[in-house]
Amino acid sequence: MLDGQDSYTTADGRTIGGVMMEMRNITLRFGGVVAIKDISFDIREGEIRAIIGPNGAGKSSMLNVISGFYNPQEGEVWFHGAKRPPMKPYEVARQGIARTFQNIALFEGMSVLDNIMTGRLGFMKAGLMSQALWWGKAQKEETENREAVEKIIDFLEIQNIRKTPVGRLPYGLKKRVELGRALAAEPKLLLLDEPMAGMNVEEKEDMSRFILDVNDEYGTTIALIEHDMGVVMDLSDRVVVMDYGKKIGDGTPDEVRNNQDVIDAYLGVAHD
Amino acid sequence: MPDQLLFAMEVTLNGLMAGVMYALVALGFVLIFKASGIFNYAQGVMALFAAMTLVGLQDGQVPFSHLINAIFGTDVHHFGWHLPAFVAIIGTVLVMVAFAWAVNQLILKHLVNQEPIILFMATIGLAYFLEGLGDMMWGSDIKKLDVGLPQGINLGIDETTFNWFGYGFFIDNLDIVATVIAALLVTGLVLFSQYTKQGRALRAVADDHQAALSVGISLRFIWVLVWAIAGFVALVAGIMWGTKSGVQFSLSLIALKALPVLMLGGFTSIPGAIVGGLIIGVGEKLFEFLIGPLVGGATENWFAYVLALVFLVFRPQGLFGEKIIERV
Numbered sequence: 379m380l381d382g383q384d385s386y387t388t389a390d391g392r393t394i395g396g397v398m399m400e401m402r403n404i405t406l407r408f409g410g411v412v413a414i415k416d417i418s419f420d421i422r423e424g425e426i427r428a429i430i431g432p433n434g435a436g437k438s439s440m441l442n443v444i445s446g447f448y449n450p451q452e453g454e455v456w457f458h459g460a461k462r463p464p465m466k467p468y469e470v471a472r473q474g475i476a477r478t479f480q481n482i483a484l485f486e487g488m489s490v491l492d493n494i495m496t497g498r499l500g501f502m503k504a505g506l507m508s509q510a511l512w513w514g515k516a517q518k519e520e521t522e523n524r525e526a527v528e529k530i531i532d533f534l535e536i537q538n539i540r541k542t543p544v545g546r547l548p549y550g551l552k553k554r555v556e557l558g559r560a561l562a563a564e565p566k567l568l569l570l571d572e573p574m575a576g577m578n579v580e581e582k583e584d585m586s587r588f589i590l591d592v593n594d595e596y597g598t599t600i601a602l603i604e605h606d607m608g609v610v611m612d613l614s615d616r617v618v619v620m621d622y623g624k625k626i627g628d629g630t631p632d633e634v635r636n637n638q639d640v641i642d643a644y645l646g647v648a649h650d
Numbered sequence: 651m652p653d654q655l656l657f658a659m660e661v662t663l664n665g666l667m668a669g670v671m672y673a674l675v676a677l678g679f680v681l682i683f684k685a686s687g688i689f690n691y692a693q694g695v696m697a698l699f700a701a702m703t704l705v706g707l708q709d710g711q712v713p714f715s716h717l718i719n720a721i722f723g724t725d726v727h728h729f730g731w732h733l734p735a736f737v738a739i740i741g742t743v744l745v746m747v748a749f750a751w752a753v754n755q756l757i758l759k760h761l762v763n764q765e766p767i768i769l770f771m772a773t774i775g776l777a778y779f780l781e782g783l784g785d786m787m788w789g790s791d792i793k794k795l796d797v798g799l800p801q802g803i804n805l806g807i808d809e810t811t812f813n814w815f816g817y818g819f820f821i822d823n824l825d826i827v828a829t830v831i832a833a834l835l836v837t838g839l840v841l842f843s844q845y846t847k848q849g850r851a852l853r854a855v856a857d858d859h860q861a862a863l864s865v866g867i868s869l870r871f872i873w874v875l876v877w878a879i880a881g882f883v884a885l886v887a888g889i890m891w892g893t894k895s896g897v898q899f900s901l902s903l904i905a906l907k908a909l910p911v912l913m914l915g916g917f918t919s920i921p922g923a924i925v926g927g928l929i930i931g932v933g934e935k936l937f938e939f940l941i942g943p944l945v946g947g948a949t950e951n952w953f954a955y956v957l958a959l960v961f962l963v964f965r966p967q968g969l970f971g972e973k974i975i976e977r978v
Contacts, residue, residue, distance in 0.1 A: 445864065471866035483861035485854055496854045500866050502847040509846045563865065 385423075388615060395423030398599055399444065399567060404453035406439055413439040414450065415623040421567065426593050427601045428610045431620035432643060437603045438480055440620070441571050444601065445477045446470035472500055476565035478556045480572045480603075486545035490555050493544055494530055497562025498523040530558045534588060550581040557588060561596070568592065570602040574609060582606065586613060607644075611635065619643070660820065661939045662932055667825035669931020670832045671894075674887040675908040676915065676923040677836070678880040683917045684856040685876040686758075688769045692777035694905025696746075696881055699784040701888030701897045703745050705795050706788040708738040713787040735797035739885070746881030754874045781902065790899070795892035800824050828890045835886055836924060839879070848875060856918075910958035916971025925969060930954045 385395045399421040406414040414436045421427045429437045442448040443455070446467040455462045457473065465473075476497070485493050501523055504516035531540055534554050539547060544555055553573060560568055573589065574582045586609060592598050604610045610617060611631040619627035619634055621643040627634045634640055675697065682690045690696075706713065710729040719725055733741070757772055800823035843849035854862040855872045863869065891901055907930075915926025934953040942949045961968065 447860075447863070466868070467863040468866045468868045471864055477864050479860065479864070483858050483864065485857035485861060487857050488853065492850075492853075496850060496862075496865050496867075499847060499851055499854075504847070506846065506848070559861075559865065 392424060392594065394425045394615060397421070398423045398458060399601075400456040401440075401443070402454040402456065404440070404443060404450045404455070406436075406443060406448055406450045412623050414443070414620075416453075417620070417623075417625045418453075419618045419625065419628055421599060421601055422616075424593070424597055424599055425615040426589070426613055427599075428614035428617045429601065429603045429620065430605075430607070430610055430617060434622075435620040436623040437620055438571055439623075441477065441569050441601070441603060444470075444567075445475060445569055471563070474563075474566035475569065476560035476563045476567075477569035478553070478560050478571055478573060480575065482549075482552050482556055484544045484552060484556055484559070487543060489541050489543055490536060490547070490558075491527065491531070491540045493555055494527045494558045494562045495523065497559040498526060500563060501526075526564075527562055530561050533561075533591070534558050550577055550584075553577070553581075553585065554588070557585075557592075561592065561598075564596075565598060568598050568600045570600065572603050572605065574604060574606060582609060589613060658936070658939065661935045663821060664825070665932035665935030666928055667822070667829050667931070668935065669928035670825075670829045671887070671890055671927075672904075672907050672911050672930055673924045673927025674828070674832050674835070674883065674890060675904050676911040676927055677839075677920065678883040678887065679905075679908055679912055680915075680917065680920055680923045681839075681876055681880045681883065684920075685852060686769075686855075686873055687766055688758075688773060689766070689917070690880065691770065691773040691905070692780055693880065693884060693908070694902040695777045695780045695784070696749075696884035697888040697891065697904065698897070698899070698902040699749075699780050699888075700742055700746055700881065700885035701795060701892035701901060702784045702788040702793070704738055704742045704797070704885065704889065705793045705892075705897055707741045708733050708735065708797075711788060716789065717786060739797065739889075742885055743882060746885055747878045750874050750877030750881050753877055754870060758873060759870065777902075781899075792896050792898040793892075795889065795897050797889060797893070799827050799889070799893050824890070824894055831886065831890070835883065836920070839920065848872075852876060907954065910954040912968070913958040913961050914968055916968030919968070919970035922968055922970030930957065933957060 385393055387393050397420045400418075401420070402418050404414055404417050405412070417436075417440065429440055431437050439448060443450050446465045446469065449464045457475075471477075485496065488496075502519055504514075504519050508514050508516040531537055534557065536551065536554060536558070539551065544552060547555065557570070557573065560570075570589070574585050577585065589600060589602070590613065593600055602614070604613075614631060616629060617627070617631055617634045618625060619637070619640045621639075626639040626643055627637040629637070675693065678693045678696070679690060682688055682693070705711075710731040710733065712718065712726050712729060715727050753776065757776065758769075761769055761772055841849075843853055851862070851867045852872055852875065854865065854867055855869060859869060862872075887904070888897075888901065891904055895901075911923060911926040911930050913926075914929055915922025915924070934950045937953045938947065938949045
């Protein structure tokens, strides 16, 4: 079912398309430390793809490779059927890949609205003159972008804090704003680095709902890293499992759950 | 009103306007520090260089004429034209933009992710290089800068006297012009950073580099932009100070006056630079007026620095700076 480029329909009626992004034999080293060792996997159009693994397995490094923050020493990244040359993070972002960070990277001094608005920078094309005179194209663009941002604010149910400086928000809401900023870019691929880390059960449920809704309503492909196995199994279509920089499992949640290597990595294995 | 009080008012007014001039210089520091965390030691020399270039372009001086003449045995000095002030200003702006680009391409690009102290040292080197380059290009003689602004009192008496409350307020014309121009400049900068795409990107970079990258902002472009703006601010400061006291080496030392302003206002705050400038300006004039006679005068030389020292002890982040909280 998962082989080849054919699209298929999931049990809940979503259509998963062909391969959108493919990592081929990626190896990433920091000096003598090998963070990622010869890993290959793909992400299909429209799916929710999880990357899991114990601490230090190289999950975040993998996400950083996809988003261009790290450039691997070996291996190739293929996006939409073309090999991607080494790129700067901002170039990757302009290709339609948005991301959030494990430790939240928001513009603390700006309001929620302004933060999400920065996600729309790529849609602002008016010249400086037009912007300076606040006339024609610039005005029209600003209105359109503002509308798009308001929609996201409604979607994430953060209307009441839209003017609040982000620095004053509690952790859970910050995570939500960060998701909003990534969504504002209307990405083809959305990368979420531990979107639910440090949240309580209620907040996790909210976040899960948003992730599913984003995937369902906007058709956004999502790759996420998560520790909470229950959440991962509920959310994702396919799971990559990493341990010590190596891939030890890849498949549907059920397949992964029954994979002996994965069980060993998570529960530990007796050495005798 | 008693004369003593009116005189104090006059001193305050003059202090405010002197403060505007300090704020102009401090502004350039804040812009670069906010966007890239670099304390740009060369800001003062940039003001000098911009002013020299402006005068050179206006008078149609041949750049590097001494060097050219020494090598080729020629005797060229002037192109023989005299450019209108606004053409020369546009030319100088272009030179400062090119300078911003070159600094990023030749220096900062290679020092990404280095310690702040290393970047600081690089700007010290840059300051001396630029000073030498300026001398070589335009000569080291003291030049008169005239772009149509009222000349400073040091170069010719041209003052305004307002008659309020039956008391003649003496106010330098140039200071009034400087105040208006500084107000326009600050308004322009605020509008730019609040309402344009590039301004938004600039604020984003100033706030968080990583997050800025993730929304598709090129750090290098923003750094060139911010250095170009700082170059423009340096040009404005250079024009004001150059008109006041002539274009000469001492112009680059106004950077030293900007330091206490920054310590007062905070290194990361544009309003802080303005308010800090005003406080220093007024403070040093009033102190000289009230306390000066008791201690033998000349307090203007040290007042700003002592005030900055007091601030460093009790409020190291300045009035408007971000609070320094270290989590354990």
